[in-house]
Amino acid sequence: MTQQNITKQPSVIIIGTGFGGIGMAIQLKKAGFTKVTLLEKAERVGGTWRDNTYPGAACDVQSHFYSYSFEPKHDWSRKFGLQHELLGYMEHCVEKYGLAEQIRFNSEVAEAVFDTARNLWTLSLTNGQTLEAQVVITATGQLNQPAWPIIEGVEDFKGVCFHSARWNHDYDLQNKRVAVIGTGASAIQFVPEIAGKVESLTLFQRSAAWVLPKPDRRFKPWEHSLFKAVPAWDRLYRYLIYWKNESxxxxxxxxxxxxxxFARQAKKEAGKHITDPEKLKHIIPDYQIGCKRILISNDWYPAINRSNLNLVTDPIVKINASGVQTESGKHYPVDAIVFGTGFRASEFLSPIRVTGRDGITLNRAWQDGATAFKGITVSGFPNLFMLYGPNTNLAHNSILYMLESQFNYVLSCLQALQKYPGTAMDVRADRLKRYARSVQEDLEGSVWSSGCSSWYLDANGKNTLNWPGFTFTYRLATRNVNTADYQFLSPAG
Known part of the structure; x- marks a missing residue:
């Protein structure tokens, strides 16, 4: 790359070093962009796979497809990757592509403000430092802010209390009386792991989950050898996973x-493992399968059937010094409480305060629900690009496929900016409005609109998370930027 092209490059800050931030940085490096800094709030990379270290943490998308297409890994231990393997894979990518020198750790962003006079973003960190860049790419993910339920008296509890995404490994659950609040994707994994160690496990369930068998097993040594020796087989295997999931x-x-x-399969599986008719009655959901996230596990129903596990569907009213009290007045004394209550998924970029043109904050722009053009750009916030933004989550395939589509789109945007040095591109309000309307119209006929309450919906009941179609249609829509969708702004100063 010539010196002239390098000087025309926009300076870039990427916030977050999970799969989104690392993958974006690799693609920018491959394309010759050199003025790139990654900010990470923690001491190491990994995002949700760094934070979620609870027992049994694993992916529910097949390993070969929950990895970058441009960086295959041939020696996954299992069909579905374990937390430590996924974290190790990301650390390998950072080392292989030489990203370490571009990452600033312990650098949490508190605020980002766009300066129209200079077409620059100013980022204020919680440690008091400030940084500037022409382009900001957010890769903070949707599963990074734990959702703590608001329950009266939780601060009075004298035992140990923690969220599954902030697992307390210093506390030994052996022979303890443990309460688990929540039966979502995390609880499905850690409850079977701890149920055999604790004296008793009281599982508080607000609504049941549809749980299907997990087609998981260890890879055999000859399979590892085949993947490595015949790259074409590795690619074909990945291709077959994609179409199986996509269907x-x-x-x-x-x-x-x-x-x-699948509903009949889940009921059959539950009936095979659960002998207590009362438990069986309450563990089967009463809503349309697919309305909430479908979970996969081979040991969830056997764990529910354990004699030391008490399934409670009576709503919690308060927590006191010694335990949990429900609506019926019953009190459950426990030594520890684990919250498996998920994440504030619809609060995109939280808790960063983002201010765009004319002093408009992102919170104000999103007062009727988060929305973004192709899930990536928001009108009034020039040169701000989101990875895994509104309505790009999936219920049927790998988010990494969506992220790679977004890498291509953001890269094409930065290449457009190179042609007009110093400008800032802002998606046109009418294009965003039209796009957002079409997404919501498509969601109306989906299973997620069948009436249940789920984390796919924001506080107003709007589905701001899920992509309402096939992933290949999203890839086609993001293969290149159409600059007619944007206005290119010169510095106001």
Whole structure:
């Protein structure tokens, strides 16, 4: 790359070093962008796979497809990657592509403000430092802010209390009386791991989850050898996973009756393992399968069937010094409480305060619900690009496929900015409005609109998370930027 091209490059700050931030940085490096800094609030990379270290933490997307297409790994231990392997994979990518020198750790962003006079973003960190860049790419993910339920008296509890995403490894659960609040994706994994160690486990369930068997197993040594020796087989294996997963998109977006086959499978699996009729009655959901996230596990129902596990569906009213009290007045004394209550997924970029043109904050722009053009850009916030933004989450395939689509789109935006040095690109308000309307219209006919309350919906009941179609249609829509969708702004000063 010539010196002239380098000087025309916009300076870039990427916030976050999970799969989104690391992958984006690699693609920028490959494309010759040199003025790139990654900010990480913690002491190491990894995002959600660094934070979620609870027992049994693993991915529910197949390992070969929950990894970058440009960086295959041939020696996954299992069909579905474990937390430590996924974290190790990301650390390998950082080392292989020489990203360490671009990362600033312990650098949490508190505020980002756009200066129209200079077309620059000023980022204020919680440690008091400030940084400037022409372009900001957010890769903070949707599963980084734990959701703590608001329960009266939780501060009075004298035992140990923690969230599954901030697991307390210093506390030994052996022979303890433990309460677990929540039966979502994390609880599905850690409850079976701890149920055999604790004296008693009281599981508080607000609503049941649909749980299907996990088609998981260890890879054999000869399979590792084959993946490594024949790259074409590795690619074909990944390709087959993609289309198997993608075919399920039909059921979620327009033919929800297809999901009834899986509902029958889940009921059959529960009936096979759970002998207590009362538990069986409450562990099967009463809502349309697919309306909430479908979970996969081979040991959830056997764990529920354990004699030392008490399934409680009576709503919690308060927590006191010694335990949990429910609506019926019953008190459950416990030594520890684990919150498996998920994340504030719809609060994108929280808790960063983002201010764009004319002093408009992102919170104000999103007062009717988060929305972004192709899930990436927001009108009034020039040169701000989001990875894994509004309506780019999936229920049927790998988010890494969506992220790689976004890498391509953001890269094409930065290449457009290179042609007009010093400008800032702002998506046109009418294009964003039209796009957002079409996404919501498509969501109306999906299974996620069948009436249940889920983390896919924000406080107003709007689905701001899920992509309402096939992932290949999203890839086609993001293969290149159409500059007509944007206005290019010169510095006001």
């Amino acid at each position: 399920r998109g039909l059921a979620f977006t327009g033919f929800s009756s297809l999901l009834n086959v």
